[in-house]
Amino acid sequence: MQPAPPTDPAPTDPARGVSDAALSTGAVARHLGVSPTTLRSWERRYAIGPAFREEGRHRRWTPRDVARLELMCRLTAQGVPPSEAARAALGTPPGSAAVRPAPVPAGAPGGSAALPLGEVRPECRGLARAAVRLDAPTVARLLDAALAEHGLVTAWEEVLAPTLHAVGRKWASAGERYVEVEHLLSWQISAAMSRIRPLAERPRTRPLLLACAPGEQHSLPIEALTAALGERGLPVRMFGAALPADALREAARRTGPQAVVLWAQTRTTADDGLARSVAAIEWGQRGARGHPALLLAGPGWGTRTPAPRSRRLFGLRSGLAVIEALVAGAAPSTGAARAEPAAYGS
Missing domain, CATH: 1.10.1240.10 (Methionine synthase domain)
Incomplete structure (x- = not known):
């Protein structure tokens, strides 16, 4: 991560004529959230380029250069044309509040x-x-x-x-x-x-079944969990958004999962009856039947656990800890490893 450019001039190497804190074009582009091509275009069109070049014509942007670009980005985001934003940025010392663009109508591109x-x-x-x-x-x-x-x-x-x-x-x-x-x-x-890329699945480990509740289209948080479990070599069967209830139960019966993770973003998709029916699923021969652990993720469930053998997940990091402990056979008690729900939702 590139730190914010300092406001005070950094020491300059007289032999090179460039600040020790000067950044490459790629680093500046990452800091500003623009492409290197955009920076080169601005330099060519509006002469808002770096003060120094290293041997071989490599651009090196000083904190003063970057501050001008930050001002240009702020102005263009408020709807100021790039040519005018560049003139304002070049004519205003970094850190100055003198440039205050006129209010931009709410419908203007980038205005609000x-x-x-x-x-x-x-x-x-x-x-x-x-x-x-x-x-x-x-x-x-x-x-x-x-x-x-x-x-x-x-x-x-x-x-x-x-x-x-x-x-x-x-x-x-x-x-x-x-x-x-x-x-x-x-x-x-x-x-x-x-x-x-996921790691090879751990041998002799029952799969983890992940799905969104029926009608639930917000799948990004459970996609993040899927990718994180895959990085750890845990076998994951991900079914994505809005898996019908019958399909979820059938998938659990067919795979005999270690756990079912059921995501619900809203209360309307957090179905307590479905949670109880999934927790009650059995597989295997009589006398040696297994049950999945039910892990309820997402803000739709609130803090409740509506089914036996169910547990709430709060946060991606702590949720991973709960699942890894479960796979290892030492699952923490209900409510353990709790973190802020917002860290897992979107």
Whole structure:
């Protein structure tokens, strides 16, 4: 993760004429959430480029250069044309509040599209900017970079989920606007997680059956759990969104799973009767019948456990701990390893 560029000038090496804190074009692009091609285009069109180049014409961006680009990004996100934003950024010292663009109508592109992120990692801001621009290639690249740098669990909890939550809040506060941003971001996150290669399944381990409750279309959190379990070599049978109740029960009977994880985003899809019927499923010969552990995930279940041998999962990280302990034969008691539900939802 690239830290935010410092506001004070960093020490400069007189022999090289460039700050020790200067960044490459790729690092600046990741920080801003734009593509390197966009930075080169801005430099060519608007002369908003780096102050220094290393031998071989490699660009090196100083904190002052990056601050100008940040201002340009803020202005363009508010609907200011790029040419005007570049002039303002070049003519205003970094950190100055002198440039205050005129209010932009709510319907203008990007005029009120900034997502309410709050205190988050810089990667969230870059990802949010790219999603609002509907820049799918940049969103995909930023997601792959976050997963590679932080690992799936940390990336989900600290980058992917916070950005998804911000999109959801924006959508909720703006009626039907920005739905396209949520759909694009959700699809790209799903695709990025599907690119994570699972390990070979552990031998002699009963499978884990994962599914969304009937009628439940929000599958991203359980997709994250599927990918994380696959990284650990645990056998997973993932059935995705809105699995019909009869199909869920039949899949459990056929696979004899160690556990069934049932996701419900809302109370309307969290069916207590279905939970009890899944927990009651048996397989095997008489006298040696088995039952699945039922793990209820998602905010739709609240804090309740409506069926025997059921347990609530709260959070991706703690949910993984519960499942790994269950597979190892030392499952914690109900309610153990609890974390914030928001860390698992979207």
